[in-house]
Amino acid sequence: MMAEEAKTAWVIGGSGLVGGELLHALLDGPTYARVIALSRRPLSLDHPRLANRILRFEAMESELRGMRCDDAYCCLGTTRRQSGTAGYQAVDHDLVLRFARSAQQAGAQQFILISSVDANPGSRHAYLRTKGAVENALTAMQFRSLHIMQPGVISGRRREFRAAEELATIALTLAGPLLLGKAQRWRVMPARLLAAAMHAAAMTARPGVHRYTWESMQKLTQRRTTARV
Numbered sequence: 001m002m003a004e005e006a007k008t009a010w011v012i013g014g015s016g017l018v019g020g021e022l023l024h025a026l027l028d029g030p031t032y033a034r035v036i037a038l039s040r041r042p043l044s045l046d047h048p049r050l051a052n053r054i055l056r057f058e059a060m061e062s063e064l065r066g067m068r069c070d071d072a073y074c075c076l077g078t079t080r081r082q083s084g085t086a087g088y089q090a091v092d093h094d095l096v097l098r099f100a101r102s103a104q105q106a107g108a109q110q111f112i113l114i115s116s117v118d119a120n121p122g123s124r125h126a127y128l129r130t131k132g133a134v135e136n137a138l139t140a141m142q143f144r145s146l147h148i149m150q151p152g153v154i155s156g157r158r159r160e161f162r163a164a165e166e167l168a169t170i171a172l173t174l175a176g177p178l179l180l181g182k183a184q185r186w187r188v189m190p191a192r193l194l195a196a197a198m199h200a201a202a203m204t205a206r207p208g209v210h211r212y213t214w215e216s217m218q219k220l221t222q223r224r225t226t227a228r229v
Helices: 017-028 057-064 080-105 126-141 163-178 181-186 191-204 214-228
Strands: 008-012 034-039 050-054 071-074 110-114 145-149 208-212
Touching: 008 017, 008 080, 017 034, 017 191, 057 080, 071 080, 071 191, 080 110, 080 126, 110 126, 110 191, 126 145, 145 191, 191 208, 191 214, 208 214
Parallel strands: 008 034, 008 071, 034 050, 071 110, 110 145, 145 208
Antiparallel strands: none
């Protein structure tokens, strides 16, 4: 399949928890002939099918002009504590949409995004309101396939310690068996599983807009595992 289709994937946010797992997932399989990781600084990962393109994010559009992309994966994310209110908006909203526009101009047919459970542009919670606004803007861009991952708390070893997320992870892990029905969407999502679900969603190539929470992401990865057997 790789030789016939020679597909190219773009990944932004590859230095983060989920982005790092995603790069390994994409490079471990034959889906893409080329995986281009876009980052501000060099990544430590080395692979014959990986190209690490160092960008000035403020000049993203011009620096990516003329490149080709089939599927674009967005793992961008920061916190207000890290970046402040303006910095958070610049990354989680503005940069995500600039990346999406650049990918679309490069020919991307699929866009795969990490959003959040309960994302809603009308939410009183700034985080959920921003995620919801991004989802709406991406939907309006009319990619052939838009896959939106809506995890709750994501678990895994981060480079920086986030006390609130660590406490939430512990609490939700303990409560996991009690979270049934609609509450399942709040179960802890391991970063590796989330990355696998992103890849699996792209492999379906289903047209339209698709949103995945904990249960549907589990099903995605199970189908992918079964298909490999």
